[in-house]
Amino acid sequence: MSDTHAQTVAYVRDTMTEQREPPLSQTGAYKWILGNMLSTPLNVILTIGSLWVIWSVLSHVLPWAVLGIWNADSLSACRAIRTEIYGADASVACWAVISERWPQLLFGFYPPEGYWRPVLAFALFIAAIAPILFASLPRKMLWLTVASPFVMFWLIWGGTVWAPICIALGFVIGWAAIRVAGPRIGALGSILLAILVPVLYWVVIAGPLASGLSAILPIGLDQVASRDMGGFMLALIIGIAGIVLSLPLGIVLALGRQSDLFLINKVSVIFIEVIRGVPLIVWLFTASLLLNYFLPPGTNFDLMLRVIIMVTLFSSAYIAEVVRGGLAALPKGQYEAGAALGLDYWKSMRLVVLPQALKISIPGIVNTFIGLFKDTTLVVFIGLLDPIGLSNAIRASTEWNGIYWELFVFIGLCFFIFCFSMGRYSLFLEKKLRREHR
Amino acid sequence: MTTMTDPPGQGFRLSQLIYDTRYRSLTIQVVAMILLMLLVSWLVANTVTNLHALGKDFDFGFLTQPSGYDINQRLIAYDSQSTHGRAAVVGILNTLLVAVLGCALATVLGVVAGVLRLSNNWLVSRLMAVYVEGFRNVPLLLWIVLIFALMSESTPAPSAFRGDTPSASMLLDGVAVTNRGIYIPAIHFGAPFFDNGLYNWLIVLIAFAASVFAVKRLSRWAAVKQEATGDRPTTWYLTLGILVLPVAILFALMGAFLDLPSLQGFNFQGGIHLRGSLIALWLALSLYTGAFIAEIVRGGILAVSKGQSEAAFALGLRPGTTMKLVVLPQALRVIIPPLISQFLNLTKNSSLAIAVGYMDARSTLGGITINQTGRELEGMLLLGLFYLVLSLVISGAMNVYNTSVKLKER
Incomplete structure (x- = not known):
């Protein structure tokens, strides 16, 4: 404002007025409730309906869960305590079944003195997966990741330490073959060599080598058979093995389905469609009933291994479809740019x-993984003791005959925690990898 | 992946099967084909051997034999003597x-x-x-x-x-x-000539489908009228009538009653x-x-x-x-x-x-x-x-x- 103007006006306020509080109806909980819950008649009805639903669920479940009894050794003892404290017609949970049987729910019939082994293997798994999940961790940890499958296998199944070492040696030999022979005989030859030599090694040398070494230096853990494993340990073993193995297989299948090569393309399409068209339960029965027909007479291998193979094949077909969606969503210019730079097929893909x-298919891939983890419960139908199978076994015992909800709630909560955190991680990854501005 | 390659100076060499992009895809496919055939024939041979060892054959004749078990929920007639x-x-x-x-x-x-x-x-x-x-x-x-x-x-x-x-x-x-x-x-039909439940429901279904078709015609007529005059005639009571009345009349004719x-x-x-x-x-x-x-x-x-x-x-x-x-x-x-x-x-x-x-x-x-x-x-x-x-x-x-x-x- 100019000075002349200031002189013409009798009074000019030179400070701002105090900011006043907004009116009560425009602020705080009142406005929020009015705006979010009671804005229209329909909204009022919805709010009342939701409140009724929440009340009717919580008023039943909350006292039942909170007043639950944790110290008892059978359902009848539990009921006796309940009658003593709350009266005969009170309905309270008997969490004692969880506190008494939780080692079984976690480990199945794994020998109790060996519980530290799966726990250690799980801790190792967390340490091994961490550098893959979070790029901020030191890259040196990836060596742990490479070694962990063998160590985990040894920890869980036990036996001599030399067997996993000799198997791991095969991969080292293959890697060495690429490194040494690569510069001399070209990429194709060295890849063939890197497949052939380790296979020969595994078939011919690895077995005798392992038994020879264990005869000289017998280091090992007690062996545990697959049929003794159960509970969440079983679900985690099948789930993690399936997840780790199905991702590369799924990517290869997706590339096969996109391929120009007629035969490769058709084989991939038929494989994916046949696997996806039939429910997992039918495949699991195939694994347990029919696999012996397709293999040479006399072969018989672990039921758990068969299940892992089937689950892997099953989810790899789903992952292939998800990745195919991601491949199709890329603009064609990206493929052409790769070719224009002179990259060969594998390099431009990689x-x-x-x-x-x-990156585009992360949500779909994680959803498939969550589905796979939930589907590990289906192994109960071919005689493996997953958490639901164990809940049946616990109910069949005389002490806990007739207990339902406590076990279901516990199992459901455990699955929820695993699956929900997987879903949250996928959201985190999506956000981290997002490059375009929003 | 198409790559322009110079025409080869001399005749066809065997190494072109691997290094020449024009032939390489063919080589890969032939190798894949051979591997696939080997795998399939291995599986089939195993299956034949195993079936033979068990004294079984591959035969769908069992589908025509009596089943001998009961099914507690059935939508069509079935008993343990059925196949x-x-x-x-x-x-x-x-x-x-x-x-x-x-x-x-x-x-x-x-x-x-x-x-x-x-x-x-x-x-x-x-x-x-x-x-x-x-x-x-x-x-x-x-x-x-x-x-x-x-x-x-x-x-x-x-x-x-x-x-x-x-x-x-x-x-x-x-x-x-x-x-x-x-x-x-359950809804049953009591009138004479209407004793077969399945056909009765089929008749009702056909009548209902006809009503739906008529409703579609009605709404198209209303749309034409709206295009011509700008006013859409009120049709909701007609729609309701067309949907409900025929089925209701049919139910009454067939003597429907609640069981x-x-x-x-x-x-x-x-x-x-x-x-x-x-x-x-x-x-x-x-x-x-x-x-x-x-x-x-x-x-x-x-x-x-x-x-x-x-x-x-x-x-x-x-x-x-x-x-x-x-x-x-x-x-x-x-x-x-x-x-x-x-x-x-x-x-x-x-x-x-x-x-x-x-x-x-x-x-x-x-x-x-x-x-x-x-x-x-x-x-x-x-x-x-x-x-x-x-x-x-x-x-x-x-x-x-x-x-x-x-x-x-x-």
């Missing part, structure tokens, strides 16, 4: 196409 | 029954939950989020056994309905919820008996799939950009018309394909019927029949084929739909 395509 | 083939058909129909019921209920639940999750009402949207996350992150099998346990443990026995002061009572005098299942009223379930002896008689296994499977499948459908519906509605509805409002359309003519057609294009794949998942998940003893295709053809005849190979093959054909038919239909609603771009 460096240009797949990183982008996989 | 294994008929048992398989009964099982397949049971699978389809629970699949159709499940798809219908899951769609309703999913659409309601998906729309409510977008509601401004904080309480409702949180409640729906709890429903969706709770059901999506817990195995379906657990829900099935949980609801089955609820059905069998927390509901009164039929005897609780007896006596002068029964501890349980029927809902509306027609529906009894017991631990043996739910009894609901209410009533307690006789130890159990309820009359009405329709929905077994606990069917209810548990149906509810669990619907609630579980409904949670997935809710997310699909939410995503579909969010995918229609706000500018679309604003443009419609700018043109002067009312909210209802905007929804019907602008938002919904675009949202449906996003919603329908994953929705149908959820229907497929539901159908395949219905094979979890094994957990509650519901007699679906897997329990008859892939269960008892295999156990009784020892024909695992044939039984599992037929079962797999059934699911595969079902999937391919549904996904084929979906592809046709997709091409018909695809955005027509340049």
